[in-house]
Amino acid sequence: MNADAALLAELHRLRRAVPEMSGAVLAAVDGLLVAGDLPGGDPHHLAALSAANLGIADRLARLAGHGPLAESVVRCAEGYVVTYPAGAEAILTAITGTAADLARLHAEARPAAQRLGALWDAVRRPTVATAIPPTNDPAAPLATRTPMATLPAGLWSESGGWRSPGRE
Structure with missing residues (x-):
């Protein structure tokens, strides 16, 4: 089975264990979607908002002097949105209806978040900057990778301006 x-x-296992769940999303800490089981929803937006929510909730917990965040629970008129840290680089968000038993959700989701985080931490491939010796040559390559270095070739015209892909 691939990652x-x-x-x-x-x-899917988590959703089967907690029938009141209507969806779940695993996001990277930067808010990008890793995996989603969210029928009828937008997993990309939920992933981005989950990262923002977890960052704010963790900051609030530490500022209050209560240590690292265990989870963030948002109670809504029609259910709950619960966000859990998942390993060093991921976030698990579970969505439930109002009938959800939060104690049961936590009991199932906390270990699931640990398993998901371990899987994600094992497979993610961090971007590593290539070390280039310093030089005074203005035409030398940059010392660190930049977003410009990852763009497809041909987007910068010889006359010094951006070109739209597919246009000459």
Whole structure:
């Protein structure tokens, strides 16, 4: 089983264990979607908002002097949105209806978040900057990777301006 299938299988397992769940999303800490089991919703937006929510909630918990965040619970008129840290670089967000038993959700989701985080931490491939010796040559390559270095070739015209892809 590949990593994507393993992540999705763990999300499905969590939803089967907690029938009141209507969806779950695993996001990277930068807000990008890793895996989603969210029928009828937008997993990309939920992933981005989950990262923002977890960052603010963690900051609030530390500022209050209560240590690192265990989870963030948002109680809504029609249910709950609960966000859990998942390993060093991921976030698990679970969506439930109002009938959800939060104690049961926590009991199932906390270990699931640990498993998902371990899977994600094992498969993610961090971007590593290539070390280039310093030089005074203005035409030398940059010392660190920049977003410009990852753009497809041909987007910068010889006359010094941006070109739209597919246009000459």
